[in-house]
Amino acid sequence: MSSIDSTFNDFDFIGDIHGHSNDLxxxxxxxxxxxxxxxxxxxxxxxxxxxxxxDRGINVVEVLHIVKAMVDNHQAIALMGxxxxxxxxxxxxxxxxxxxxxxxxxxxxxxxxxxxxxxxxPLSYKNYIDWFTTLxxxxxxxxxxxxxxxxxxxxxxxxxxxxxxxxxPLDKYPSTKQKDTTLYQSLETVLKxxxxxxxxxxxxxxxxxxxxxxxxxxxxKAPEVATYKELSAVKDYPLPDTALDINQIMFYSPxxxxxxxxxxxxxxxxxxxxxxxxxxxxxxxxxxxxDGILVGYRYNGEQKLSSLxxxxxx
Numbered sequence: 001m002s003s004i005d006s007t008f009n010d011f012d013f014i015g016d017i018h019g020h021s022n023d024l025x026x027x028x029x030x031x032x033x034x035x036x037x038x039x040x041x042x043x044x045x046x047x048x049x050x051x052x053x054x055d056r057g058i059n060v061v062e063v064l065h066i067v068k069a070m071v072d073n074h075q076a077i078a079l080m081g082x083x084x085x086x087x088x089x090x091x092x093x094x095x096x097x098x099x100x101x102x103x104x105x106x107x108x109x110x111x112x113x114x115x116x117x118x119x120x121x122p123l124s125y126k127n128y129i130d131w132f133t134t135l136x137x138x139x140x141x142x143x144x145x146x147x148x149x150x151x152x153x154x155x156x157x158x159x160x161x162x163x164x165x166x167x168x169p170l171d172k173y174p175s176t177k178q179k180d181t182t183l184y185q186s187l188e189t190v191l192k193x194x195x196x197x198x199x200x201x202x203x204x205x206x207x208x209x210x211x212x213x214x215x216x217x218x219x220x221k222a223p224e225v226a227t228y229k230e231l232s233a234v235k236d237y238p239l240p241d242t243a244l245d246i247n248q249i250m251f252y253s254p255x256x257x258x259x260x261x262x263x264x265x266x267x268x269x270x271x272x273x274x275x276x277x278x279x280x281x282x283x284x285x286x287x288x289x290x291d292g293i294l295v296g297y298r299y300n301g302e303q304k305l306s307s308l309x310x311x312x313x314x
Contacts, residue, residue, distance in 0.1 A: 019057025051081025136166030
C-alpha cells in the first residue's frame with residue numbers, strides 16, 4: 001500500500017491499461033510526468049491507477065514495471081483490478097492443493113498473454129503476483145472514492161471487515177471462492193460490477209465470445225426506463241427491452257462524493273471526445289485493449305467533475 005498522505009488530492013486517475021505500455025508512457029508524458037531516476041514522477045502531482053494492468057496487451061512486463069516503480073517511490077497509488085485478482089487465484093492453491101481459479105481453457109486463454117510475457121523470467125512473475133496481493137480493493141478519503149468496477153456501499157462495508165487499508169490478507173483468498181458468502185459477493189461486486197440475470201433461457205455472447213446469462217448494470221445512475229437493455233453497462237449487447245423491477249438496486253447518489261473507476265469498456269464513438277458519466281461519476285476505461293484509448297482524469301479535489309479535465313491517447 002502506498003504511503004501517500006490520505007489528505008493529498010492532486011491525482012491523475014488512469015483507467016485500465018491491459019499491457020499497453022506505449023499508451024501509458026504517452027499519457028503520463030502528456031500529463032507532465034518525466035522518467036527520472038528509473039520511475040515516472042511529477043513535481044506536484046501523483047498518479048492513481050484503477051486496476052487491470054495485465055492480460056490482453058503484449059507489453060505487460062513494462063506496464064507492471066512502470067506502475068510498481070511509481071508506487072514503490074510514492075508517486076502513485078494502484079488499486080487491484082479483477083485481472084490481478086484472477087491472476088492471484090490462478091497461482092494460489094487452497095489447503096487441498098487445488099488452485100483457487102480453475103486451470104481450464106477459458107481461464108488459461110485469459111491469462112496466456114501475461115504468462116507468455118514472463119516465460120523467460122518466472123521469478124519476476126511470482127514477485128508480481130505477490131505484489132498484487134498488496135494492492136487495495138478500494139480507496140476513499142474526504143474528497144473522493146476509487147474502485148476498479150463498482151462502489152457499492154454494502155459491499156465496501158463488508159470488505160472493510162476483512163481488509164486493512166483496503167488490502168485483503170492472502171489467507172482470506174480461499175474464502176473469496178465460497179459462493180454462498182457475503183465476502184464472495186462483495187468482492188465480485190467491487191471488482192466486476194453488479195450483475196442481473198436475464199429472463200430464463202436467454203443468453204448472449206460478451207466481447208470475448210463467452211456465453212452469458214447475466215449482464216452488468218450501469219449502477220451509477222438509475223435509468224428513466226427500467227429495461228434490461230437500458231440498464232446494461234454495455235449498450236451494444238442484444239438484451240431485451242423487457243421491463244424489470246429495480247427497486248432493490250442501490251444506485252449511486254448525485255449527492256455523493258466523486259467516484260472514479262474503470263472496467264466497463266466505454267467507447268468514444270464517431271470521433272467524439274470522451275465524457276464523464278455525470279458530475280460525480282467518471283469511468284476511465286475506454287477500451288485501450290480493443291482499439292480504444294487510454295484515458296486519465298486530472299483531479300484537484302473538486303466535487304463537480306468535468307469532461308474538460310479528461311486526458312487521453314490518440
